[in-house]
Amino acid sequence: MLGLSLILNISLGSVEIPFIETIRSALGQKIANGSWEYIIWNYRIPKAITAVLVGSGLALSGLLMQTLFRNPLAGPFVLGISSGASLGAAILIMGASAFSAYSSFQLLDNISLTVAASFGSTAVLLTMVVLASKLKDTMTLLIMGLMFGNISSAIVSVLSYFSSSEKLKQYIYWSFGSLGDLTWFQLCLLSSIVGIAICMSVFSIKGLNALLLGDNYAQSLGVNLKKLRYLVIVATGLLVGAITALSGPIAFIGIAVPHLARQIFDTTDHKILAPAVLVYGAILMLLCDTVAQLPNSASVLPINAVTSILGAPVVIWVLIRKKRMLF
Amino acid sequence: MKPNNRYTALTVKDVSIGYENTKIVSNINFNVSPGELTGIIGVNGIGKSTLLRTLAGLQPVLSGTIYLNGKHLNKYKSKNLACVLSLVLTESVATKNMTVLELVTLGRQPYTNWIGKLSKNDTIKINEALELLHLEDLKLKKCYQLSDGQLQRVMIARALAQDTSVILLDEPTTHLDLFHKVQILKLLKSIAKETQKAILFTSHEIEIIIQLCDSILVLNGDKNSFGSPAKLNEIKAFETLFPTDTVSYDPKTGTFRLKK
Numbered sequence: 001m002l003g004l005s006l007i008l009n010i011s012l013g014s015v016e017i018p019f020i021e022t023i024r025s026a027l028g029q030k031i032a033n034g035s036w037e038y039i040i041w042n043y044r045i046p047k048a049i050t051a052v053l054v055g056s057g058l059a060l061s062g063l064l065m066q067t068l069f070r071n072p073l074a075g076p077f078v079l080g081i082s083s084g085a086s087l088g089a090a091i092l093i094m095g096a097s098a099f100s101a102y103s104s105f106q107l108l109d110n111i112s113l114t115v116a117a118s119f120g121s122t123a124v125l126l127t128m129v130v131l132a133s134k135l136k137d138t139m140t141l142l143i144m145g146l147m148f149g150n151i152s153s154a155i156v157s158v159l160s161y162f163s164s165s166e167k168l169k170q171y172i173y174w175s176f177g178s179l180g181d182l183t184w185f186q187l188c189l190l191s192s193i194v195g196i197a198i199c200m201s202v203f204s205i206k207g208l209n210a211l212l213l214g215d216n217y218a219q220s221l222g223v224n225l226k227k228l229r230y231l232v233i234v235a236t237g238l239l240v241g242a243i244t245a246l247s248g249p250i251a252f253i254g255i256a257v258p259h260l261a262r263q264i265f266d267t268t269d270h271k272i273l274a275p276a277v278l279v280y281g282a283i284l285m286l287l288c289d290t291v292a293q294l295p296n297s298a299s300v301l302p303i304n305a306v307t308s309i310l311g312a313p314v315v316i317w318v319l320i321r322k323k324r325m326l327f
Numbered sequence: 328m329k330p331n332n333r334y335t336a337l338t339v340k341d342v343s344i345g346y347e348n349t350k351i352v353s354n355i356n357f358n359v360s361p362g363e364l365t366g367i368i369g370v371n372g373i374g375k376s377t378l379l380r381t382l383a384g385l386q387p388v389l390s391g392t393i394y395l396n397g398k399h400l401n402k403y404k405s406k407n408l409a410c411v412l413s414l415v416l417t418e419s420v421a422t423k424n425m426t427v428l429e430l431v432t433l434g435r436q437p438y439t440n441w442i443g444k445l446s447k448n449d450t451i452k453i454n455e456a457l458e459l460l461h462l463e464d465l466k467l468k469k470c471y472q473l474s475d476g477q478l479q480r481v482m483i484a485r486a487l488a489q490d491t492s493v494i495l496l497d498e499p500t501t502h503l504d505l506f507h508k509v510q511i512l513k514l515l516k517s518i519a520k521e522t523q524k525a526i527l528f529t530s531h532e533i534e535i536i537i538q539l540c541d542s543i544l545v546l547n548g549d550k551n552s553f554g555s556p557a558k559l560n561e562i563k564a565f566e567t568l569f570p571t572d573t574v575s576y577d578p579k580t581g582t583f584r585l586k587k
Contacts, residue, residue: 070421206443210436212422220383221436221489222409268425271443 002052002279005286009048010040012295043180046187048286050179053187054243055253055285057194059277060201061239062254063261064232067208067270069132073142075255076240079128080148081121082254085244086175087152088120089113093171094163114189118241124148125237129229176302177248179289186246193242198278200235204228205270212268252307256315257281263318284311335394336361336492336525337382342391344374344381350389351377357544357553359525361492364516366536367529369546370569375529376417378546379495382527383414396492409437413489415482415496423471427481430470431456434488456488459518476507483511487518496528508532512539533565537581556581 011022017036025040058076065074065081076082092113127148132141160168182190207228210218219225243250261276262268285307292306335358343353351374359365369375380386382393384400393400395411403411413434420430434456435449445453457463460480470478479499486494499515500508512532516539519526530536536543537556544553545564552564559565565576574583 203441206436206439206441209443210433212420212425213430213433214416214418214421216380216385216416216418217414217420219385219405220409220412220414221433222406223436224405262424267429268422269429 002283002286005283005290006048006052009051009286009290010044012290012293046182046184047180047289049187050182050190050247051285051289052282053190053194054179054247054250055257055281055283056278057197057239057243057281058250058253059257059261059281059284060198060274061236062256063258063270063273063277064201064204064208064236065254066258067211068229068232068236069141070211070214071142072259073255076121076236077149077249077251077254078142079145080124080152081128081145081236081240082244082249082251083149083152084124085117085121085241086249087155088116088118088123088241089174089245090156090159090171091120092116093174094159094167114193114242114245117245118238120152121241121244122234122237124152125233129233174248175304177250177304177307179247179285179303180300182246190242190246193238197235197239200231200238201274204231204235205274208232208270209268248304250304250307252311253281253285256311257284259315260284260318335359336363336396337527338394338397339382340392340394342381342393343389344377344386345389346377346386352546352548352551353390354549355391355544355546355551357542359493359527359542361523361525362519363525363541364519364539365525365527365542365544366540367527367544367546368531368533368536368568369529373546373548375546376497379414379497379527379529383412383495384408406437409489409491411491412493412495413486413491415479415486415494415499417497417501420470420482423469425470426467427462427470427473427484428453428457428466430481431462431466431484431488434485434490437489452490453488456484459487459521460484460514475502476504476511479503479507479511480514483514483518487522492524494524494526496526498530499528500530500532509535512536516540533568534582537565 007023010026011017011019017039021033021036022040025037026045062075065076065079066072068074069079128141128145131144135141135144160171207218207223210221210223211228215225240254257277257280258273261273261280265272265276267273288306288310289303291310292301292303294301337359339355339357342355343350344355345351355378367375367378377386381388382400384403384405388400395403431453432445435445435453436443438449439445457466460483462480462484465473465477465481470481473481483496483499486496496515500511503511512535515526515528518524540556542553542555543559545551545559545568547567550567552559552562560578560581563578565578568576569583573586575586576583
């Protein structure tokens with residue numbers, strides 16, 4: 001299924017390339033049309049890999065958040081983590097206009113955008129965890145997350161009011177979300193960060209399962225709560241920060257895919273759920289991106305809109321069919 | 328000072344419990360041997376749950392010492408502690424979407440490797456726990472499908488699967504009818520006997536406890552008497568439990584009577 005969506009994603013795009021030629025090119029064989037090969041290797045394959053990384057990463061971060069807060073509503077967006085990343089990016093894009101020499105370093109810009117967004121998301125996440133240990137009430141915590149989101153977007157508004165239209169355009173374009181336009185270097189950066197975060201999550205699988213019983217029970221099972229919390233938070237911060245920085249704030253995948261995986265596999269065991277959300281996140285993202293490309297046409301829809309328009313009905317349908325939200 | 332009796336599972340010496348600046352109960356002394364069922368009674372808010380949380384290492388001891396299997400409680404690392412002491416709390420589990428088997432399996436966490444792979448021994452212990460609590464037929468059911476009594480049995484099975492020498496339970500019989508209360512407590516009694524575990528629980532079912540437990544700790548703030556029901560009856564420990572103008576204790580029948 002993943003392979004199929006991957007091939008589908010690569011073979012469809014604004015320029016029509018025959019299916020067989022796509023596969024031959026992707027397998028490393030020479031094909032007749034040089035520009036097709038160029039499109040496939042420098043545009044479509046990087047984009048497909050980005051989709052896989054972004055989809056898997058966001059879905060995993062959603063799963064981690066939902067278990068950490070033991071709340072089915074938790075996700076990178078609801079807890080204000082994505083807003084934190086947006087704020088970091090906004091401050092860099094629009095606030096950095098003072099450093100005029102800045103934009104001349106394209107390479108530095110990419111890395112610093114990732115760092116700024118990661119910093120923003122981790123800062124919000126850490127604040128949420130400090131509050132979480134004081135509040136003990138997850139509902140209050142979610143409201144806090146929404147407040148953080150509001151504060152972030154307010155600051156972004158203020159920033160955009162004062163920044164030049166060129167910078168503003170750059171930020172708004174970023175906020176639409178885009179999987180394309182990533183260089184191979186950025187792709188390496190993203191994949192190593194996602195890789196590190198996945199490793200960290202793998203090591204927290206056992207603890208996450210214990211956490212399903214509640215903090216006290218987890219502790220009585222020998223889980224080092226503090227260590228587990230920080231591991232999960234840093235992993236989520238890295239994932240959401242890097243993904244949001246490089247492809248914009250992509251909605252929906254983070255909160256929805258864990259629910260889909262739970263419904264389909266009917267389990268709460270993270271040994272099954274973690275790989276499941278990685279695969280489903282990737283598939284969903286690839287399919288959404290394929291649709292967003294509007295195959296054989298020149299225009300591209302913002303990916304952010306497509307994920308929600310396509311994904312939300314899927315989740316609603318699954319929930320209605322099962323008549324019950326399982327968490 | 329080490330406790331002399333090598334066979335006590337839990338020794339509590341001059342312990343005070345509470346939170347940072349507020350002492351709730353002080354001067355708690357008792358021993359529990361393997362195979363014994365011990366009830367902890369006291370009025371609401373006296374500190375029964377706080378005592379259990381302190382014994383479980385979830386909150387610090389204010390003063391005095393607790394020995395677990397002859398070793399100082401503070402000297403246990405959290406992972407080692409999980410192998411000698413397990414808990415059943417009043418809080419409901421966060422996720423009711425687990426099957427009974429999945430939940431009981433979590434009890435084996437202290438013994439499994441970093442990813443949580445079950446060994447043959449783990450599976451044996453899990454099946455033993457399910458069998459002892461008569462849960463074999465329910466093991467593939469989800470927790471939200473269970474009644475309160477069944478869920479409580481599942482939680483006890485999880486603690487049992489953890490295979491610890493001491494099990495602490497906080498009010499295991501609340502929300503249950505008389506039949507299920509007695510059923511759960513009798514199960515605890517037989518488990519303590521059969522598996523030679525020391526089981527401590529808090530409860531308000533004083534009349535059942537008097538008939539069933541090997542020993543009782545009466546928390547009343549200052550004296551905190553401990554002993555067998557017969558001994559406590561002799562020293563009139565139950566009389567001091569409630570204000571006598573509302574309920575009075577009848578030592579002959581072991582029951583409480585309302586003052587009209």
